[in-house]
Structures are given as structure tokens and as C-alpha cells.
Amino acid sequence: MFKDYRHLIRLGIVSTILVVPYGLKLLSKSLEIYPAIIFPAGAVTLEHKDGWHQMVQHGLFGVDVSTKKLKQLDKGKFLNPVPIHYLSLLLFNEFGLNPDIESTIYFRYFKPLRVKKFSSVTETDREETRDWLRNRLIAAGCDDEVLIIRKTELRINRDSGEIEYLENIHEKTISLR
Amino acid sequence: MKKLFRYADQLVAAVWERVKNSTTLPPLEASVFRIFFGLFLLLFSMPNYAWIGDIPQSFFDPPILSLANLFTGFPPKAIFFFCNLIIPLLVLCITLGVKTRWSSIALFTIYVFVSSFGYSLGKIDHNILLWFALLCFAFSNWGTHLALAPDKPVKDHQSPITLVAVGLAFGMFSAGLEKARYWVDFDLETSGFLLWFYAGYFNIDRNLLLSDQVFQTPSLILEIGEYAAITFEITGFLFLLSGRIGWRCWLIVGSCFHLTNSLYLNIHFTEHAIVYLAFFICAIGKNLKPVDPDSSLLKRPYYLVVFFAAGLTLIHMIERIADQGSSCLFIQDLTAEWITKMYLAVALWPPVIIYQILNLRNPRIK
Numbered sequence: 001m002f003k004d005y006r007h008l009i010r011l012g013i014v015s016t017i018l019v020v021p022y023g024l025k026l027l028s029k030s031l032e033i034y035p036a037i038i039f040p041a042g043a044v045t046l047e048h049k050d051g052w053h054q055m056v057q058h059g060l061f062g063v064d065v066s067t068k069k070l071k072q073l074d075k076g077k078f079l080n081p082v083p084i085h086y087l088s089l090l091l092f093n094e095f096g097l098n099p100d101i102e103s104t105i106y107f108r109y110f111k112p113l114r115v116k117k118f119s120s121v122t123e124t125d126r127e128e129t130r131d132w133l134r135n136r137l138i139a140a141g142c143d144d145e146v147l148i149i150r151k152t153e154l155r156i157n158r159d160s161g162e163i164e165y166l167e168n169i170h171e172k173t174i175s176l177r
Numbered sequence: 178m179k180k181l182f183r184y185a186d187q188l189v190a191a192v193w194e195r196v197k198n199s200t201t202l203p204p205l206e207a208s209v210f211r212i213f214f215g216l217f218l219l220l221f222s223m224p225n226y227a228w229i230g231d232i233p234q235s236f237f238d239p240p241i242l243s244l245a246n247l248f249t250g251f252p253p254k255a256i257f258f259f260c261n262l263i264i265p266l267l268v269l270c271i272t273l274g275v276k277t278r279w280s281s282i283a284l285f286t287i288y289v290f291v292s293s294f295g296y297s298l299g300k301i302d303h304n305i306l307l308w309f310a311l312l313c314f315a316f317s318n319w320g321t322h323l324a325l326a327p328d329k330p331v332k333d334h335q336s337p338i339t340l341v342a343v344g345l346a347f348g349m350f351s352a353g354l355e356k357a358r359y360w361v362d363f364d365l366e367t368s369g370f371l372l373w374f375y376a377g378y379f380n381i382d383r384n385l386l387l388s389d390q391v392f393q394t395p396s397l398i399l400e401i402g403e404y405a406a407i408t409f410e411i412t413g414f415l416f417l418l419s420g421r422i423g424w425r426c427w428l429i430v431g432s433c434f435h436l437t438n439s440l441y442l443n444i445h446f447t448e449h450a451i452v453y454l455a456f457f458i459c460a461i462g463k464n465l466k467p468v469d470p471d472s473s474l475l476k477r478p479y480y481l482v483v484f485f486a487a488g489l490t491l492i493h494m495i496e497r498i499a500d501q502g503s504s505c506l507f508i509q510d511l512t513a514e515w516i517t518k519m520y521l522a523v524a525l526w527p528p529v530i531i532y533q534i535l536n537l538r539n540p541r542i543k
Contacts, residue, residue: 004182004183004186005182005183005186006186007186007187007189007190007193008182008185008186008189010189010193011189011193014340014343018343018344018347022347022351024242025351026355030240030241031241031242032240032242032301033240033242033243034240034242034243034244034289034292034293034296034301035289035305035308035309036305037305037306037309037344037347037348037351038303038305038348038351038352039303039306039348039349039351039352039410040303040352040444041351041352041353041355041356042356042369042372042373043355043356043358043359043360043369044359044369044372045359045360045362045367045368045369045372046367046368046369046371046372046375047366047367048366048367048368053368053371053375055375055376055379057379057380058380075381075382076382076511076512077512080510080511080512081228081231081232081510081511082228082232082236082298082511083511083515084381084382084512084515085300085302085381086298086299086300087380087381088380089238089298089299089300090236090298090299092299093236093238093299095233095235095236096233096234096235096236096237096238097235105241120237120249120250121234121235121237121250125233125234125235125250126235128233128234128235129233129234129235129236132232132233154379156375156392158396161392161393
């Protein structure tokens, strides 16, 4: 019997392998399966108001060891060997140092689900992370006591390409001591 | 009911046959492709996840439905070191045709294992096509010719290769369909492209090549570009069904799409180039005609391939034992690797496109 419908069965298997992971991702990005045949969509848009686009820029800062002034860190060098495109997620998680961060699963058609993350991160792991960050601050010529995550709002003129940094700055200071 | 199912089965069989015809790659040419595939990996895309062993455990935040979630943290560094040494050896086996089927499956498995931890920092990258192709080709006869230890031929050589094309068309469709829902709004005051662009430009240093030009590009051009991208992405299946030339035309457009993305968005997807070439490589079959398909790689002129691939593997091994290296040969850190791949994309896509255009109509070898 199966032999009679072997093409249909094959189609069913291939469709399941392809469509189920995609369906889950459509339902919620948090439900994306790996590995799966899914390519990047980036299906959101940016609106502009009065010809200006607004964005948030993430910056990492330390305190310069000689001048005691804030110094912007080269994000790529600071994170190395972690690829820079993981930066925003690491910043969101505060490098795993904040145990109180809850994750939210956003469903496309249902209410968001707030979930307390199961975390096996111990205080020893956090100390290891602080060490890791401290070493990087020292290598960048900064004090190893604090790392500052700064989100700066900026706007870009759609016609001229002019970039204007706004005064809205959100800062989070991570104490490494 | 039975009649209906039989009819549906026949319909699926006819469609599958048509798609197979669009993507035909005979075993000899598939074996040639295998050598190029292996050399491509050895030169530009050798997975290197040793860095995971050096990052703090508190970064571990895998997606819910990931293999890594079966673990409570990153495995010990020794595991990644071991995988890092096995990977080049498996790629060498694939290139030289040493038990290619098992080498391909083993490489895919190890890659998925290590990359699952790479994607445990909160984000899944979508560069699966190359690895999906590797897995599919494992079940074809790409290891039966020009091989040091040839595989036993399978009966249905073509279906796994056709599955690569189906996966590619579906992957693009999955990206295009989501974009279409939000990007197609006929409103010049919104832009999906610019959200990608600004996020990359301002936050992750994607400011190379022609990226600065985006600021000066009129909204209308960007809007047209967005619709063109969506149209390309969602139409893969139609071109796959339309026949070999149609499918190849779609791949040429895809190559131009990747070149444009590399230049303006600094998103390279160079790995797609080698997969796209699989559907053109049969065009060089006529040049291979004088070659005895059963030639061993140890006979002239192929022994050069053996030395070249073995040399590249040796360099990777030395770099990895010294805890250095990246996925690109001779490149030592990840920032330099990314920049190298960007320039590589710009250097690679144009000749790939020219090759594709020149061979668009070349007949396949029976």
C-alpha cells in the first residue's frame, strides 16, 4: 500500500521537515528550531517622522585609566572572540550577570508569555564573567571596575543623510567588583 | 478515495520529475563539484568554534528548541578543540573522496553540534544552506568518482540533489513571505531595508564597501529594491518548476541579490555561491569528457588536488593546535575574518555571475 503512494509519502516527509520549523518560527521567533531550513527575514519596518528616521545605537564605555574620562570601546575588539552580531543579545542579558532578567516569548497571535529563565549560572560563573570583562577593560586601557552600556538615540535625515545624536541617553553601569 | 490518492501520487511524481530535470547533476559532475565544495570549505569556510571554549558560562542562553538546551552550559573547551581538529580532516576526506558519504554525514553532525552552542548566545544565524547541501549530497553519488576510496553508488542519485534546490527555494520563500507581509505597504515613509541597514551600520560596524551610499539613496529606489527582493525570494519554486534555464536564471538573480547585499548591507552569504554553482557545474562536463570517470585522484592531473587539499588541511591543523585560526585560511581573528569574507564576497560573486551567465544554456552531459 505504501509503495502505491510513495511520492505522496515522500512529499509529506519533506513538507513536514520544511514547514513545521517555519510554522513555529512564524508563531514566535523564540520557537525557532535549529537546525532548520529558514533564511533571514527581518520582517519589520522603520518609519520616519518628518523626514527623519530614529535609531538606537549601543555603545560600550569604560573609564580611561589615565584621564578618568569615559572612553568608548571598540565593540568588535572588546567582544573578541565573540562575533559582534551577538552584542545586542549579550547586552540585553547584561552578559548573564543579572539573575533577575526574565525572558518574554512573543507570540504572533497570542499574548506574550513571560518566563523566568531556567538558569544554571552560578555565582562562580558570574565571577568568571566579571574577570573576562575586567581583562578586556584593562586591555583597552580602562579601569576594571565598571563597564557602561550606553544606548544613544540618534536620527538620520532621509534626504540629506545627516546624522544627529539626540540627548536621550540610557545608561546601565555594570559593576565588576 | 483510493483513485484520488493515486491521482495525487502521480501528480506529485510528475512534478518531482520536472524539478529533477531542472536540477540534474550527473554523478561524474557531482564528483567534480565535491572537489570544489571541499576546496571552498578548506579555503574560506572551515567551521571554527574553538572560541566557545574561551567564553564565560554566563553567556549560555540557547533558544528553546535547540540541541544545546539539552546541556546546562557550554561543554568543556577540550570538546571544541577536538571537534576543531576533526572538522578539517573530514573536509579533506570529502575533497579526496574517502568514504565521502560517512564523512559528509559526520561533518554535518559535528557542525550542527558545535554551531548549536555558537547559537546559544541568543541568536540563530541563517547560514544553513551549505550544510543542508552537504547532508543531501551525502546521499547522492558525489563520492563515487574521482575518489580515493569511492562510495558504493546509490540507485536514486538525483533526488538528494534536487532536495537541495527545494530547500533553497523554500528557504528563500520563508524569508520573502514574512517580508512581504510587512514590507509591501506602498508607503515611502516606511522601510524594511533601512531597518536592517541602520541596525548593522550603527551597532555592529557594518560600514564597509558601498554602505555609505545608502544614506543618499532615494526612498523610491529603496522601495523598488525591497519589492524586487521579495519577488525574487518568493518565486523560487515557480522557476524551479519552469525548467533548467528558468531555475538557472533565478540563481543568477540570486547571485546578484547576494552581491548587492554584500556591497550595501555588508551581509555576504559567500557560502551560497558554491551551492548555486552545483546547478551550473554540469556545464563543464564537456571539458571533463576526455577524463576517464573512474580515474583515481592519484592519477595525473588530479594528484595535484590531493597535495593541495592535504596542504590546506595541514595548515588548518597547525593553526588549530596552536589555538589560532578562523574559518578562513591564514586569518587569525574573527573581526579580520568578517572583513576578509566581505571582500571575498565582492571578489567572488562577479566571476560566479559571469560563469553562470556564460553557461546558462550549456547542455548537460548524458
